Amino acid sequence: MPACPASPRVALVTGASSGIGAAICRQLAEEGHQVIAADVNLPGAQAVALSLGGNVQAVMLDVTDPDAVAACIQQIIQHHGRLDMAVNNAGIGGASLETGEYPLDEWHRVLAVNLHGVFYCMKYQLNAMQAQGSGAIVNMASILGSNGWVGSAAYVAAKHALVGMTKSAALEYASQGIRINAVGPGxxxxxxxxxxxxxxxxxLVGLHPAGRLGKPEEVAALTCFLLSEQASFINGSYHLVDGGFSAR
Known part of the structure; x- marks a missing residue:
């Protein structure tokens, strides 16, 4: 996968304390970008930032709080002067129960993080990028953004909606130099x-024709490519990285 461009830019990554988010922070930092690693788990985000050096700053962010999201974006603009890239990766799995038995509080909790949180982030990221006339956003969906999964009504609903929201926003902002795509990991x-x-x-391994599960670095590579100028004609798309899961 081609790397992001050499010129340093400012990036925000949510859900950055481990896994895919941490891998994305690592690749962006290695390419010389200024990275804000945001997570509700501040010690985890701080550990990631410490391991990656001075280009990475850890911040505490609860994406379900729109005021906190707005303040985070404002602080980035005040400190760095711009926001060039954003990866909305924060997410949770939720309970595994059939739809008729799914608790209402759990439904709302999953959608609050996986859908509403992405909307809040996009809303304020887009306002910042619109003011500067450029930007790229990647929303972390899932293979369950296009497939069903028994016992995961809330998660599947949120990820399907996230893909649709990505496409709508991409149409709205394409003429303003802003690209928005989604990634669907297996x-x-x-x-x-x-x-x-x-x-x-x-x-789980048996569901993937590749015969293994994916690595966070593989998702990070695709994500960083979509953020880069090498992907300048890719907009409003949903890109799978799933070892063939969805091709079955």
Missing amino acids: FIETPLLSSIKPDEYAA
């Missing part, structure tokens, strides 16, 4: 899978 080797049983892990 099952990736992250801390979220650390607690599953060996037979469950093997079953």
